[in-house]
Amino acid sequence: MQMFIAGELCNAAAGQTTEIRNPATGEAVDTVPKATVEDARRAIESAHQAFPSWSQMAASDRAALMFKGAQNVKEHIPEIAELLTREQGKTLLESRIETQRLAENLEFFAGLHGALRGQHVEIAKPKAYGMVIKRPLGVVGSIVPWNFPLTLMANKICPALIVGNTVVVKPASTAPLAIARCVELINAAGFPPGVLNVVTGPGAVVGEELIAHPLVRKIGFTGETETGKRVMAQASNELKHVTLELGGSDPMIVCDDANIPEAIRAAGVGRFFNCGQACLAIKRLYLFDAIADEFIEGLKQNAEQRWKVGNGMDKATRMGPLHTAGQREEVEKMVQDAVGRGAEVLTGGKRPTGVEYERGNFYLPTLLVDVPEDALIAREECFGPALPIFRVKNLDEAIDKANNSKYGLGSSIWTRDIRNAHAASERIEAGYTWVNSLQIAVDELPFGGTKQSGFGKEHGTEVLDHYSELKSVMVGVA
Numbered sequence: 001m002q003m004f005i006a007g008e009l010c011n012a013a014a015g016q017t018t019e020i021r022n023p024a025t026g027e028a029v030d031t032v033p034k035a036t037v038e039d040a041r042r043a044i045e046s047a048h049q050a051f052p053s054w055s056q057m058a059a060s061d062r063a064a065l066m067f068k069g070a071q072n073v074k075e076h077i078p079e080i081a082e083l084l085t086r087e088q089g090k091t092l093l094e095s096r097i098e099t100q101r102l103a104e105n106l107e108f109f110a111g112l113h114g115a116l117r118g119q120h121v122e123i124a125k126p127k128a129y130g131m132v133i134k135r136p137l138g139v140v141g142s143i144v145p146w147n148f149p150l151t152l153m154a155n156k157i158c159p160a161l162i163v164g165n166t167v168v169v170k171p172a173s174t175a176p177l178a179i180a181r182c183v184e185l186i187n188a189a190g191f192p193p194g195v196l197n198v199v200t201g202p203g204a205v206v207g208e209e210l211i212a213h214p215l216v217r218k219i220g221f222t223g224e225t226e227t228g229k230r231v232m233a234q235a236s237n238e239l240k241h242v243t244l245e246l247g248g249s250d251p252m253i254v255c256d257d258a259n260i261p262e263a264i265r266a267a268g269v270g271r272f273f274n275c276g277q278a279c280l281a282i283k284r285l286y287l288f289d290a291i292a293d294e295f296i297e298g299l300k301q302n303a304e305q306r307w308k309v310g311n312g313m314d315k316a317t318r319m320g321p322l323h324t325a326g327q328r329e330e331v332e333k334m335v336q337d338a339v340g341r342g343a344e345v346l347t348g349g350k351r352p353t354g355v356e357y358e359r360g361n362f363y364l365p366t367l368l369v370d371v372p373e374d375a376l377i378a379r380e381e382c383f384g385p386a387l388p389i390f391r392v393k394n395l396d397e398a399i400d401k402a403n404n405s406k407y408g409l410g411s412s413i414w415t416r417d418i419r420n421a422h423a424a425s426e427r428i429e430a431g432y433t434w435v436n437s438l439q440i441a442v443d444e445l446p447f448g449g450t451k452q453s454g455f456g457k458e459h460g461t462e463v464l465d466h467y468s469e470l471k472s473v474m475v476g477v478a
């Protein structure tokens with residue numbers, strides 16, 4: 001696979017490559033160029049050159065290219081999904097959904113082209129009128145992690161492009177293939193050279209060059225909180241705009257009046273989808289005492305029966321491997337820490353056995369009860385399929401415990417009582433509260449965290465403000 005810079009496929013100038021390995025089998029999937037600072041600069045300069053004509057093009061023309069780009073992606077869903085599964089580990093179904101979401105996101109933001117507008121303001125003295133116009137920023141750097149490469153790229157490039165920015169994408173070093181292929185396919189719609197580039201290379205080299213280079217006006221970043229802090233500190237040198245989508249430890253609260261079967265299903269999807277490697281996965285479960293036993297039994301059955309672990313290419317698989325061996329070790333460390341502090345493993349808590357699992361980073365869906373609140377898994381982000389379960393007496397206790405976290409990304413509550421739902425919406429410290437619904441981020445609503453989960457929004461029309469700046473214009477009419 002090659003990178004895409006200045007309208008063409010290319011290799012790294014220095015000729016180096018990185019091998020991408022399949023997390024389920026350990027086999028080599030492909031190689032990508034291992035870009036250096038020189039390659040990153042070439043992409044940035046090409047995006048800079050493309051900016052004037054792209055930003056002055058009618059938004060409807062930009063939209064037409066994005067619609068065509070979406071069509072190109074849709075026509076290649078089976079191919080892209082297979083590539084994504086082989087490099088990332090997720091199931092084919094998850095990869096298909098993700099590829100489809102990239103196309104939908106392109107269409108959603110292309111569809112907003114007619115809604116881009118500013119304001120008109122009457123001014124009395126001196127007699128004039130004012131306008132507040134919105135202008136694109138210029139070159140935008142999109143730094144993307146490996147857990148949802150395509151949707152997390154889409155969240156950044158789609159709003160950036162429709163308002164007239166040009167973009168350089170930096171995928172994660174371990175999951176660049178589907179991104180590189182999709183950028184190529186989107187460009188095949190006829191985008192002018194330099195508008196959308198992808199540079200594959202290490203975060204410490206390509207990522208840091210995007211952050212340091214004076215021509216890049218904004219960094220959209222998703223990843224670990226500690227990396228996000230570094231991005232923000234470095235971006236301050238050039239006073240760049242930043243959007244930071246960082247870690248989360250989302251609480252799910254189940255009240256005693258909830259629809260229990262639906263909530264069990266949602267807890268399973270919320271924790272085990274994508275092998276638990278999602279920023280807004282459910283990472284702490286708070287159950288009202290009255291329903292706790294019934295819920296725990298139902299969720300145990302769900303974890304053991306529904307989430308068949310295996311190679312993502314196998315149709316029967318519901319949960320693939322962890323993306324890297326290091327990710328699996330992190331989860332194991334957290335489970336062991338909890339057990340060492342007195343927690344009980346209700347199910348899972350180990351690697352599956354059998355020849356088909358020997359070469360991949362597999363781990364069983366895991367539920368933990370009696371977890372002390374100072375356990376790592378309760379305090380830090382657990383980026384894998386292990387869920388600590390806590391019992392609470394009432395809603396006040398549930399909300400207090402939910403808020404006892406440095407993170408504030410998503411949250412959810414299951415209840416039939418509007419007062420409980422209202423209290424959770426008002427009082428949980430998070431960027432999102434789902435009420436009786438699956439914890440997924442839709443295009444229509446702004447998504448982003450508070451506290452150490454970052455700031456800035458993706459999705460919704462609100463994201464457009466994070467990829468543009470306001471300018472005042474005053475027109476004298478006296």
Ligand code: NDP
Pocket residue numbers: 143144145146147170171172173174201202203204206207208211222223224225227228230231245246247248278279280327330381382383
């Ligand atoms: P990182 O934050 O290190 O990586 C995310 C992206 O940032 C990658 O593209 C990475 O590139 C890039 N990057 C890394 N270092 C720099 C840098 N100094 N400057 C600019 N860009 C940089 O996350 P990891 O992939 O290492 O995952 C580690 C942990 O982070 C996970 O275990 C999980 O807990 C959390 N995480 C959370 C996510 C979320 O959505 N909440 C998403 C991903 C991870 P490269 O791959 O080349 O290093």
